[in-house]
Structure formats: structure tokens, C-alpha cells
Amino acid sequence: MTEKLYVGDVGTAVVLECGRDLSQAENPAIVVRRPDGTSRTWPAEAEGTRLRYVTRQGDLSMPGVHCLQAAYSQGDYCGRGATAELLVHRAFA
Incomplete structure (x- = not known):
């Protein structure tokens, strides 16, 4: 990940x-x-x-703190x- 994330x-x-x-x-x-x-x-x-995800258009569309949780099923x-x-900054912040 980059040092700072920005909207967009x-x-x-x-x-x-x-x-x-997690295999x-x-x-x-x-x-x-x-x-x-x-x-x-x-x-x-x-x-x-x-778990890995690569952001797409619209994923980081608002500044502020995004709370993330891994979710999956495995066995029982x-x-x-x-x-x-994940803190997302406004442009030029």
C-alpha cells in the first residue's frame, strides 16, 4: 500500500x-x-x-476512516x- 491514500x-x-x-x-x-x-x-x-483486494473505481470515493474486516468461511x-x-485523504491533503 502507498504511504497515503486519496479519494479516487x-x-x-x-x-x-x-x-x-486461508488456502x-x-x-x-x-x-x-x-x-x-x-x-x-x-x-x-x-x-x-x-486476504487481498485491489481497489477499483468508486471504492475510495469519500474521505475519512474506512473500517475493514476480513470475512470468509473455512470448515466449521x-x-x-x-x-x-484505512484512512482516505482528500486530494492535496
Whole structure:
């Protein structure tokens, strides 16, 4: 990830460490709560112990703190990980 993220950034890799082998994970995703309280789900790829998503147009459309949670199913487990925060800045901030 870059040092600072800005509104409108596209192509930024968002990576969440889950601390367990995700090779058998089903439906990996990153659940996002945006600064205005709305939620989105980004389909993610499992890579070892991490979930990875590359931002697309519209993903980072508002400044502020975005709360992220890894979500997936694996065996008897279906749930979310700890909350991480992603700060998105206004242009030229």
C-alpha cells in the first residue's frame, strides 16, 4: 500500500493479515464500513494467511476512516476478523 491514500485512488492493494492458513477459505471478502456508515463488500483473494483486494473505481470515493474486516468461511468457521482502519485523504491533503 502507498504511504497515503486519496479519494479516487484506483489499483491500490488492500491486504489484511488473518493469522491462519486461508488456502481452503470459501467466499473470501473484505467488508467495509465507509465514513458515512454505509457498507460494501469487496471480493478478496486468499494468499497464504492474508486476504487481498485491489481497489477499483468508486471504492475510495469519500474521505475519512474506512473500517475493514476480513470475512470468509473455512470448515466449521464462518465469520469476520478484527477491525482494521484505512484512512482516505482528500486530494492535496
